Amino acid sequence: MKEIEFKNVTKVFSNDVIGIENVSFEIEKGEFVFIVGRSGSGKSTLLKLLSSQIEPTSGNILVGGIDTGKLPDYKRPYFRRQFGIMERELGLLDDRTAFDNVSLAMYATEQPARLIKKRVGQVLSTTGISHRALAFPHELSVGETARVLLARALVINPKIMIVDEPTANLDPDASWDLMCLLDDLNRLGVTMIVASHSRELVTIMKKRVITLVSGVKVLDEKHGIYNSKAMDIFEEKRVESERKRNQKL
Numbered sequence: 001m002k003e004i005e006f007k008n009v010t011k012v013f014s015n016d017v018i019g020i021e022n023v024s025f026e027i028e029k030g031e032f033v034f035i036v037g038r039s040g041s042g043k044s045t046l047l048k049l050l051s052s053q054i055e056p057t058s059g060n061i062l063v064g065g066i067d068t069g070k071l072p073d074y075k076r077p078y079f080r081r082q083f084g085i086m087e088r089e090l091g092l093l094d095d096r097t098a099f100d101n102v103s104l105a106m107y108a109t110e111q112p113a114r115l116i117k118k119r120v121g122q123v124l125s126t127t128g129i130s131h132r133a134l135a136f137p138h139e140l141s142v143g144e145t146a147r148v149l150l151a152r153a154l155v156i157n158p159k160i161m162i163v164d165e166p167t168a169n170l171d172p173d174a175s176w177d178l179m180c181l182l183d184d185l186n187r188l189g190v191t192m193i194v195a196s197h198s199r200e201l202v203t204i205m206k207k208r209v210i211t212l213v214s215g216v217k218v219l220d221e222k223h224g225i226y227n228s229k230a231m232d233i234f235e236e237k238r239v240e241s242e243r244k245r246n247q248k249l
C-alpha cells in the first residue's frame with residue numbers, strides 16, 4: 001500500500017535557492033528508505049516537506065492518500081502525529097532529564113500521566129537507554145543523546161519515522177548499533193526514512209536508496225548503495241548544462 005507520494009515536488013526558498021526540484025517517488029507502508037546526497041543536495045528539505053514542517057512551492061505530497069496541501073489547518077496537529085521526527089535541530093531541553101524530555105513529546109496526546117510514564121519507560125528500554133533516564137543532556141554521551149532523541153521520536157507511536165543524519169558525530173560502533181535499532185523498528189512495521197551521509201552504513205544495509213544531486217533525484221534503487229561516482233557524474237552534467245545555459249544568455 002502506498003503510504004507516501006511525492007508528485008513533481010519543488011521547493012524554492014525565499015532567497016530563490018532551490019531546495020529540491022521536480023522530485024517524484026512513492027514509498028510503500030513499512031519500507032526502509034535512505035535519502036543520500038552531498039551537503040546541500042536537499043535531503044533535509046525533502047524530509048521537512050514530508051512531515052509538513054515546510055510547504056512545497058509546487059507539486060503534491062500525499063501521505064496515506066491525503067494531499068497535505070489540501071489539509072485544513074485545524075487537522076494539521078493531528079496529521080503530524082503520525083510522524084516521529086529525529087533531527088539534531090530539535091535538540092533536548094537542557095534543564096530536563098532524558099525521561100522528562102521524552103515525556104514532553106507525549107503531553108499533546110493528552111494521555112493520563114500514569115500511561116505516559118509507562119510508555120516512556122518502554123520506549124527508553126527499546127532504545128537501550130533506560131539506565132540513563134534520570135541524566136540531564138549535558139551528562140549524556142553523543143551516542144546516548146542520539147538514543148534519547150530516537151526515544152522522543154518514537155514515544156508517540158508514529159507510523160512513519162523521519163530521521164535526519166542519525167549517526168552524525170557517532171563512532172563506528174555506536175553508528176552501527178543505532179542503524180540496527182532503526183532496522184529493528186522498521187521490522188516492527190514503522191516506515192523508516194533516513195537521510196544519511198554515511199557511505200559505509202548505507203551500502204552495508206542494502207535498503208532502497210534515493211540519491212539527490214543539487215535538489216534533483218538522480219537515482220532510486222531497491223537495494224542501493226551510496227553511489228558517490230553517480231553523484232559526481234550527475235554533478236558534472238549539471239554544471240555543464242548550467243554553463244551552456246549561461247553562454248546562451
Ligand SMILES: Nc1ncnc2c1ncn2[C@@H]1O[C@H](COP(=O)(O)OP(=O)(O)OP(=O)(O)O)[C@@H](O)[C@H]1O
Binds near residue numbers: 014017042
Ligand atoms: N530555510 C532555508 N532558507 C533558504 N535556503 C535554504 C533553507 N533551508 C535549506 N536551504 C538551502 O536549500 C539547499 C538544500 O539544503 P538542505 O538542508 O536540504 O540540504 P542537505 O542535503 O540536507 O544538506 P546537509 O547534508 O548539509 O544537511 C541548500 O542550498 C540550502 O542552503
